Amino acid sequence: xxxxxxxxxFGSVGKGVIKVLSERKDDTFRVVxxxxxxxxxxxxxxxxLADVLKRKKNGDLKRANMSSMxxxxxxxxxxxxxxxxxxxxxxxxxxxxxxxxxxxxxHAVTSNKGPVALRYKELCELAKKNHVQFLFEATVGGAMxxxxxxxxxxxGNPITxxxxxxxGTCNYILTRMAxxxxxxxxxxxxxxxxxxxxxDPTYDVEGIDTALKLVILANSVFGMxxxxxxxxxxGISSVxxxxxxxxxxxxxxxxxxxxxxxxxxxxVLRVSPRLVPKTHPLxxxxxxxxxxxxxxxxxxxxxxxxxxxSIETASAILSDMLYIASLQ
Amino acid sequence: MDLELKDIPGQLVKALEPISDAGGNxxxxxxxxxxxxxxxxxxxxxxxxxxxxLDELKKKLESRGIKVVRFNELxxxxxxxxxxxxxxxxxxxxxxxxxxxxxxxxxxxxxxxSMPGISLKSSARISISATGKxxxxxxxxxxxxxxxxxxxxxxEPIETEEA
Numbered sequence: 001x002x003x004x005x006x007x008x009x010f011g012s013v014g015k016g017v018i019k020v021l022s023e024r025k026d027d028t029f030r031v032v033x034x035x036x037x038x039x040x041x042x043x044x045x046x047x048x049l050a051d052v053l054k055r056k057k058n059g060d061l062k063r064a065n066m067s068s069m070x071x072x073x074x075x076x077x078x079x080x081x082x083x084x085x086x087x088x089x090x091x092x093x094x095x096x097x098x099x100x101x102x103x104x105x106x107h108a109v110t111s112n113k114g115p116v117a118l119r120y121k122e123l124c125e126l127a128k129k130n131h132v133q134f135l136f137e138a139t140v141g142g143a144m145x146x147x148x149x150x151x152x153x154x155x156g157n158p159i160t161x162x163x164x165x166x167x168g169t170c171n172y173i174l175t176r177m178a179x180x181x182x183x184x185x186x187x188x189x190x191x192x193x194x195x196x197x198x199x200d201p202t203y204d205v206e207g208i209d210t211a212l213k214l215v216i217l218a219n220s221v222f223g224m225x226x227x228x229x230x231x232x233x234x235g236i237s238s239v240x241x242x243x244x245x246x247x248x249x250x251x252x253x254x255x256x257x258x259x260x261x262x263x264x265x266x267x268v269l270r271v272s273p274r275l276v277p278k279t280h281p282l283x284x285x286x287x288x289x290x291x292x293x294x295x296x297x298x299x300x301x302x303x304x305x306x307x308x309x310s311i312e313t314a315s316a317i318l319s320d321m322l323y324i325a326s327l328q
Numbered sequence: 329m330d331l332e333l334k335d336i337p338g339q340l341v342k343a344l345e346p347i348s349d350a351g352g353n354x355x356x357x358x359x360x361x362x363x364x365x366x367x368x369x370x371x372x373x374x375x376x377x378x379x380x381x382l383d384e385l386k387k388k389l390e391s392r393g394i395k396v397v398r399f400n401e402l403x404x405x406x407x408x409x410x411x412x413x414x415x416x417x418x419x420x421x422x423x424x425x426x427x428x429x430x431x432x433x434x435x436x437x438x439x440x441x442s443m444p445g446i447s448l449k450s451s452a453r454i455s456i457s458a459t460g461k462x463x464x465x466x467x468x469x470x471x472x473x474x475x476x477x478x479x480x481x482x483x484e485p486i487e488t489e490e491a
Contacts, residue, residue: 026486063355071375161488238449238481242442246453247483249440257486275485276410 002030002046003325006075008068008097009083010036010056013111013138016310017081017317022049028325029079031299033071038197040071041303068093075244079324081317082110088203088212088228091118102126102134109320111138111313117212117228120219133327135320136137136220140213141166141289143312144305150221150293157295159221161261161268166213167289168307169197169204170236170256174273175285178244184237196287206235207271218269222262232270239273248273253283329376332369332395339394343372346388352378369395377405406464407437410471412452414480416441419450424474434458434467 005021006012014034020166021029032048041052042064046125056059056077080101084094098108098115100102102123110116115123116136127134139163140146149161164170176187188205190224193198211231218224247254252275261268276283281302284290289307292300306312333339340359347354353376360371378385386396416424425436438455456471458464468484475482 010458149461234481236429238413238485240413240444242444242450242451243411243483246440246442246451247411250453252409252485255413255484255486259487273481273483274481277485280486 001328003079003321003328004032004077005029005046005079005081006035006071006077007031007032007081007083008035008072008094009085010034011083013083013311013317014314015053015056015311016314017083018053020050020311020314020318022053022205028319029044031189032077033075035066035068035071037068040066040068042066042071042075042212044076044089045210051202068097069100072097077106079107079109079321081321082108082112082115083317084112084115086212088114088117088208091115095119098123098124098134102132105132107129107133107135107324108277109133109135109138109317109324111136111317112214113139113209113212116220117215120216122226133320133324135323136216137318137320138313139216141291141303141305141309142168143315144289144291144303144307145316145319146217146291146293146303147198147220148323149301149303154293154295154298154301157297159211159293159295161259161294162217162221162291163257163259163261164282164291164303165284165289166210166257166258166291166307167207167256168289169201170207170210171284171289171307172196172287173205173256174236174239174244177239177241178248179285181241181245183241184239190238205237207233207256210271212285214258214260214271218260218262218267222260222267224262224267224269226264226267226269229266230269232272234272236273250275251278252276253278255282329374329399330397331372332365332367332387332397333372333376334393335364335368335370338491339370343389343394344374346385346392346419347374347376347378350381350385352376352385360453371397384448393484394460402434404439406458406469407455408458408464408485409438409453409455410485412454412475412480413483414449414475416444416450416452416480419478419480420445424471424478425454426455427474428467428471429462431467431470433460433463 012079033043094112095115101108137147211233218226255276257274258271282290290304355375355429358373396479429435440453
């Protein structure tokens, strides 16, 4: 029996998920609903995903007049794939969507950092109570496996700390500044032109995005109960070219590093520019993300991968969906 | 550490083996073959890094017939480099350094600066040596507090697994 899937959000990530699912030859999943702010596309027998994508591109996709919340509350589905944009303050509308689906006893998979960072405990308890899964691999490190890696291959390993590069925009800016000797403002404009940085880059360059990911890691991996305000946070906007040069002369680069370390009671939870030896595995280039997971048995484990992108993020979402399918 | 070896085959290995067995990291070895002592032995200088167990090592070497002539212990084992960004000169870099040096367990051993213009922020790279890991942590915490007071950005090294 195919699992029925409702996809909420038809932006870059939503499109990626639909594309990836449309190319799968098996019948593990059947997408019965896709919604966005303009309405919903529904078919209980399974949508023709390639056709939906084509119509979306041509702008002639016919939507039923039904809201996302309406679909979540009433449609018949097994897995909710929630891929709406992150709101770091309220977590909405994703938070209400996920809450509603879990209450109905539906599995929820999300790439939305807001709800996980703000309401991890509540959503987890809700999922547990209703005997369903609440998974969020795509929220940290995009394509890079983090949670699945710890649940699967690293199972049985107590994790003592995680540190890494969790924001591709900042890493791109710092890499370009160091390699080309260009000042911060110039590289930032370039990143905006390339679509790597948003028009208002505050969320990335001030480390808020990285901090959200740390909160997710802290609460879900280490069982902490922390929020965005608990993160000691410094962004990259005051990292100047001279600082990068001085670091370079000493064989180091500067990276925006997120670090979470439970350390007994005195936890470390911080986002800050840090010196990384050029030869260290965390010294990754461009928009790459990287994580160093300290484990009790396996020692240091490094993961490096693409932290963003439509298909890359879809890869993480698909892995969560397949995990749910494996439990059936 | 200065040692004296007998001039027979196999002595160098005999002298170095206990050091690496004790977890020491050998940095340099100088074998003074041309400076034979009037006792007929050959001087050997070894520089190595080791956490502890120096006394046991000395005993072990002597039990192998190797003479330990002298050793110098340099206790500033931990060394870390940080970069500061801000109005470093105006906020008195000398005072910042003196604060660290006056702790007695840590000192600033290197300073490099870059000042792009009078009104612009400058950057400094400083290396700190401390007597141990815990002392280094304390020194970095002190530096962080000073930086906060003086409104400087401290770019600290990541935590790396060190041998």
